[in-house]
Amino acid sequence: MRARYPGCARADTPYADISDEDFGRWSWQLKNRITDIDALNQVLDLTDRERDGFRATQPLFRFGCTPYYALLANRADPECPIRRQIVPSVAEATVHIGQRQDPLGEMPREVVPNLIHRYPDRVLLFATDRCPVYCRFCTRRRIVGHAEQQTPRALLSEAFEYIRAHPEVKEAIISGGDALMMGDHQIDAVLAALRSIDHLDIIRIATRMPVTCPMRVTPALVDIIRRYGPVYVMTHFNHPHEVTREAADACGRLVDAGVVVYNQSVLLRGINDDVETFRRLNRSLVHNRVTPYYIHQCDLAEGIEHFRTPIARGLDIIDGLRGHMSGLAVPQLCVDVPGGLGKVTLVPDWVVGRTAHTTTLRTYTGDVADYPEPVESPDDDAA
Numbered sequence: 074m075r076a077r078y079p080g081c082a083r084a085d086t087p088y089a090d091i092s093d094e095d096f097g098r099w100s101w102q103l104k105n106r107i108t109d110i111d112a113l114n115q116v117l118d119l120t121d122r123e124r125d126g127f128r129a130t131q132p133l134f135r136f137g138c139t140p141y142y143a144l145l146a147n148r149a150d151p152e153c154p155i156r157r158q159i160v161p162s163v164a165e166a167t168v169h170i171g172q173r174q175d176p177l178g179e180m181p182r183e184v185v186p187n188l189i190h191r192y193p194d195r196v197l198l199f200a201t202d203r204c205p206v207y208c209r210f211c212t213r214r215r216i217v218g219h220a221e222q223q224t225p226r227a228l229l230s231e232a233f234e235y236i237r238a239h240p241e242v243k244e245a246i247i248s249g250g251d252a253l254m255m256g257d258h259q260i261d262a263v264l265a266a267l268r269s270i271d272h273l274d275i276i277r278i279a280t281r282m283p284v285t286c287p288m289r290v291t292p293a294l295v296d297i298i299r300r301y302g303p304v305y306v307m308t309h310f311n312h313p314h315e316v317t318r319e320a321a322d323a324c325g326r327l328v329d330a331g332v333v334v335y336n337q338s339v340l341l342r343g344i345n346d347d348v349e350t351f352r353r354l355n356r357s358l359v360h361n362r363v364t365p366y367y368i369h370q371c372d373l374a375e376g377i378e379h380f381r382t383p384i385a386r387g388l389d390i391i392d393g394l395r396g397h398m399s400g401l402a403v404p405q406l407c408v409d410v411p412g413g414l415g416k417v418t419l420v421p422d423w424v425v426g427r428t429a430h431t432t433t434l435r436t437y438t439g440d441v442a443d444y445p446e447p448v449e450s451p452d453d454d455a456a
């Protein structure tokens with residue numbers, strides 16, 4: 074029998090004597106979530122600086138982490154890429170000019186409580202404010218983790234009625250918080266309500282559970298999601314160390330059931346802002362049948378300046394992926410324009426010149442070549 078949870082170093086932690094069976098239950102992971110500094114210090118040897126970060130951010134953004142995800146972090150290294158996503162930093166307490174509580178301009182587009190209608194044919198439903206892990210770079214910290222509760226049924230009904238009354242809405246994204254913090258019955262009810270709306274075509278579920286609590290993706294949950302297809306699961310791996318055997322198996326269970334799984338990473342300074350990390354991450358995702366969809370430039374949310382990277386860094390990463398590895402493993406670099414103006418995708422400068430007759434292109438090897446335009450242009454037809 075293969076060893077379970079090989080990436081989770083449980084020796085010399087409070088979890089050393091927990092059975093694999095308990096450790097592998099999502100209910101156990103959530104019930105035993107690490108929520109304070111003393112519990113975290115039993116798993117990670119916190120530095121004085123990290124302790125200061127804990128104190129500085131306590132009133133600002135909730136701390137919480139599953140034992141599973143905390144045990145993936147390096148116990149001794151404060152620069153560990155997983156640890157930096159979990160442990161609060163003193164820098165979070167500083168708000169820089171231009172940073173906003175609501176960087177994506179969602180509040181003015183909240184058409185009924187917990188429902189954002191920002192794009193013509195899509196809506197975003199906040200079904201819960203809870204997450205298994207509170208990521209320190211979270212863009213929605215203004216609403217995430219405050220009450221730690223599911224959106225009340227009456228408010229969800231109001232959201233469903235809005236969608237029903239707006240035939241232009243073709244797609245609903247169930248988010249939060251983490252959509253899979255809802256129990257199976259609640260997810261079933263939300264999916265059933267959405268699927269009963271004739272004009273709604275696609276349902277997306279936004280979740281970090283495959284990354285931070287893969288045991289949540291049980292066969293029973295997969296069966297519920299499968300029944301309401303087409304459902305797309307949008308998950309969020311940021312670093313190759315997160316693609317453990319359990320995480321890969323969780324994604325595999327979804328894909329085997331016909332659910333399409335996409336990954337959205339956030340570009341994070343000192344965590345994944347280099348070509349090699351994204352090559353390893355995306356190769357590993359594609360190997361596990363997860364499609365890399367977006368690399369998000371960090372939003373201008375308050376308290377996350379220390380995670381931000383220059384846009385040029387993201388472009389360099391795309392330059393280092395395109396052509397060097399399978400196109401299946403090359404996501405789009407995406408900037409959510411501040412103020413809720415929508416997403417823009419960026420590519421490196423592959424067009425290096427243009428005349429009426431020729432477009433000059435730079436290839437991934439650095440070679441430059443002309444691509445001739447058609448002899449007869451569509452404009453000639455019009456004339």
Ligand code: SF4
Pocket residue numbers: 203204206207208210211212213217249250251281
């Ligand atoms: S899982 Fe998503 S919503 Fe929750 S804290 Fe992380 S980034 Fe924010």
